[in-house]
Amino acid sequence: MTSMAAEFAFVRNGSTATTTTAAAALFSSNWKASERKSHQSLHTSCMDDKNRVYKQLGLFSLKKKIEDTVLRAEMLAPLALELEEARRNKQEQQIRDYNLWDDTAKSSEILAKLADSAKVVDALKDLTYKAEEAKLITQLAEIDAIHYGLFRQAYVASLDVSKLLDQYEMSKLLKGPYDMEGACLVIKAGGEGYPEVWVKQLLSMYTKWAKKLGYKGRVIEKRPSTNGGIKSATIEFEFEFAYGYLSGETGVHNIISSQNGSALHLASSASVDVFPLFLGKAHDLQIDEEDLVVTLPSMLEEEQGQTGPSVSIQHIPTSVTAQSSGERSHFANKIKAINRLKGKLLILALEQGVTEDALFLAESKF
Known part of the structure; x- marks a missing residue:
């Protein structure tokens, strides 16, 4: 009887020990899962906060750029529009007072200037509209707390305004007799280093520059060399003020490079010649x-x-x-x-x- 009780007690104690061990294992597993979930939640929260901060910083930067562009447009556009409209009205009066049939060459010149003035006036009006649009969208975004999409829309409009302002200011600076014409640019390799490779790089630079302005540089002549470079190339830029932009590029362009990190430096040269390409x-x-x-x-x-x-x-x-x-x-x-x-x-x-x-x-x- 005593042995049976002892055996029962042993089994009971063993069952208790097994149950306790299982409970401890379950608690440990739940605690680890909870800790892992808490860690993931904390990590996600930190990432959300970081993204929110980055987004707010991005919006602040966009807002600052938009405000600067709008302020620049408000300072320049009204006065410029007033001056250009006065110039256009003067040219219209000149046409009314002048007999166009007396001198066809003079008449063509006056009409061409009038067309240019009308184009400038339309561009300034479009600039003013886009600046007001960017300003209004920014104000709507602030009313609607933070709206990233609206800020992006206003920023795109401000980029157009900035581009139009740059073009107008540049047109006022380029006052040469042929600055308004297109440009023909000829690049020729020099006689030292690796000039053919340098010509190829210059050709790529000028075509990318035109593309950045929203225009296209047409490569009409290209003489390749045996080393993968270009001996000479001719590009035509058929847009207004191309010659004014590029006339300063005339001359010899040099580059100093080293081969495979060696101390020996090689100088390569290429000559650039620019002359007007008459668009009319x-x-x-x-x-x-x-x-x-x-x-x-x-x-x-x-x-x-x-x-x-x-x-x-x-x-x-x-x-x-x-x-x-x-x-x-x-x-x-x-x-x-x-x-x-x-x-x-x-x-x-x-x-x-x-x-x-x-x-x-x-x-x-x-």
Whole structure:
């Protein structure tokens, strides 16, 4: 009897021990799960707070940029619009007082200026509207607490305003006689280092610059080299004020680079030539055919594929040369080369401070 009681007690104690162990294991598991969940919740809360802070900082930055742009527009646009409208009204009055049939050339010039003034007035009105739109959207976003989508919409409108302001201010700075025209830019490799690679980089830089402005640089001529670079390239920028923007690029561009981190540095150079590309009618500069030397590639060079139907024209009195090889025929390349030559001669006359007629004097008189 005693042994049975002892055996029962042992079984009972064993069951109790087993139950206690299971309860402890369950408590430990629940505690770990709770701790893990609490840790995850804390981590999520921290991330939400961090994202909220980042978002608020982003909104503050957007709001500051929008306010600066709107303030700039409010300071500049009304006065600029008043001046441009006065200029347009004056030109309209000039047309009413002038007999357009007396001098067709003068009439075309007046009408072209009037069209430009009307375009500027419309752009300034659009600028004012976009600035008011950005300001109103910002105010609505503040009323609706914080609305990221509205701030983004206002920011996009402010970018348009800033771009229009930059274009207007630049148009007022570019007052040269040909600054409003398009531009033809010619890049040629120098003779040191790796100039062909440098020409390729410059070509990419200029085309990306035009794309950033919302325009396109048309590569019409490109002569590749054997090392993967470019010997020469010609780009045409057919948008207003392209020459004004790019005229300062004329000259020799240098770059110093090292190969594989070595101490030896190589200098590469490339020459850049920029001249106006007339967007309307071509300039009526008259050039005597006897003052021109036209050079065509030899038949052997064309058969060997060394060159296409290129044309090179030299103006004897000034020794100025222009080439063209982007067209499919010699005749088309000759026309384009003559137009480029005219652009170079006009810029030469402007730089020398002489009249266009003086371009036909002997080179020694310059």
